[in-house]
Amino acid sequence: MPSPSESLDIAELAIYLPLLSLTLFVVFRHGIHRQSGWIYLAIFCLIRIIGAALGIAAEKKPSKVSDLEWSAILGSVGISPLLLAGLGLLKRITDETTKRVPTEGAIQERSRFETVVSYTILGRIFGRLGVHQFATSYRSRFLQLLQIPAAIALIICIVGGSDLTDSSISEQSTGKKLIKAGLIIFLIIYICLFLLIAKSASQINGLPSGEKRVLSALIVALPLLGVRILFSLLAYFSTISTFSPTHGNVLVRAFMAIFEEILIVIVYTLAGILVPKFGDAKMDDTNLEILHLETRASTPARHAPQQGSRVVV
Numbered sequence: 001m002p003s004p005s006e007s008l009d010i011a012e013l014a015i016y017l018p019l020l021s022l023t024l025f026v027v028f029r030h031g032i033h034r035q036s037g038w039i040y041l042a043i044f045c046l047i048r049i050i051g052a053a054l055g056i057a058a059e060k061k062p063s064k065v066s067d068l069e070w071s072a073i074l075g076s077v078g079i080s081p082l083l084l085a086g087l088g089l090l091k092r093i094t095d096e097t098t099k100r101v102p103t104e105g106a107i108q109e110r111s112r113f114e115t116v117v118s119y120t121i122l123g124r125i126f127g128r129l130g131v132h133q134f135a136t137s138y139r140s141r142f143l144q145l146l147q148i149p150a151a152i153a154l155i156i157c158i159v160g161g162s163d164l165t166d167s168s169i170s171e172q173s174t175g176k177k178l179i180k181a182g183l184i185i186f187l188i189i190y191i192c193l194f195l196l197i198a199k200s201a202s203q204i205n206g207l208p209s210g211e212k213r214v215l216s217a218l219i220v221a222l223p224l225l226g227v228r229i230l231f232s233l234l235a236y237f238s239t240i241s242t243f244s245p246t247h248g249n250v251l252v253r254a255f256m257a258i259f260e261e262i263l264i265v266i267v268y269t270l271a272g273i274l275v276p277k278f279g280d281a282k283m284d285d286t287n288l289e290i291l292h293l294e295t296r297a298s299t300p301a302r303h304a305p306q307q308g309s310r311v312v313v
Contacts, residue, residue, distance in 0.1 A: 002059070004250040009055040012048055012258065019265055020045040026272030037088025038272050041265055044081035047074050048261070073161035076179060076245070078257070079186045079232060080154035082225055082264055086193055087143050087150065089218055089268065093200055093211045094140040143196065146189055153185035164245075180236050183229070190229055197222060210275040217271035224260040224267075231256035 002010065023042040030038050051074030156178050163175025197218050204212060231253070234243040242249045 009052040012052040040085040076161040153182040157182035
C-alpha cells in the first residue's frame, strides 16, 4: 500500500497530466510570443509532473538519493511560476486598458529598454521563452520588471533546495537561508501584485468583458496564492514540526499548498479558455507604431520645417 506522501504524488500526477494539455492549448491559442502569463502555467504543470514522478520513484527505491533530491528541489519552486503567471496576466489587463498611441520618445525609450534587457542573462532566458512584451505604461513596465526578482528568487530557491538535501549540516543550513531569502522576495512580489490587482479592481468598470474575466481569475487566485506562500513561510521560518518541509504533516501540505496550486492553475486556465485572444481586442505594438508614423506623415505641411532650417533626428 502506498504511503501518504506517495499517494499525494500519484494524485498530483493524475491531475497535472490533463492540466498540462489544457495549459498548452491555452498557450498556443493566445500565442507564445504574446503573453507570458499562460506559458508559466504550462511550465508549472511540467515541474509538478516531473516532481511527482521523481517522488514516486524515490518511494520505490529509497536508496536512489538523486530522485529524492530532485523531487525536493522541484517541490520548492512552485511559487515562482504562479507569481510570474499572475504578473503576466495582470500585465495583459494593463496593456489592454492603455488605449494610447505611443509618442516618438516612448518608442525610442522602448528600444533602449529592450536593448539593455536583452543583454542581461535573464533577458536572454525570457527571450528564449518568447517573452517579448512592450510595456505600454509605467504600471505595465513595473509588472514587467517584477518578473526579474521573481526569476532571481526562483534560482535562489533551486540552489537552496539543492543544498538542503546535502548530507553536510553546514550545507543544509546554507540551503535553508537561501530558501528563506527567496521566500522573502516572493512575499514582497506578492504584496506588490496584491496592490496592483486592487488598483485594477477599482477600475473594473472600464475594462472590456474579456479582461474582466481575467481580473476575476486573478482576484480568486490571490488568496489561494497567499495561503501557498504562508505555508512556505511557516515551513522555513517556524519551528512547528507540522509544517516541516521534509517531515511535516502530509494533510497540512495537501490542504495548504498542493490544493491551492491546483485551484490556481484551474482558475487561470479557465480564464485562458474563456477570454478572447489579446490581438482580437487591441492593436498590437507594431500597429501602434505604424499608426503613429502614419499620423506624423499626415501632419499638415504648415508644420514642416522651413527650407534651410536644421533638423535634429
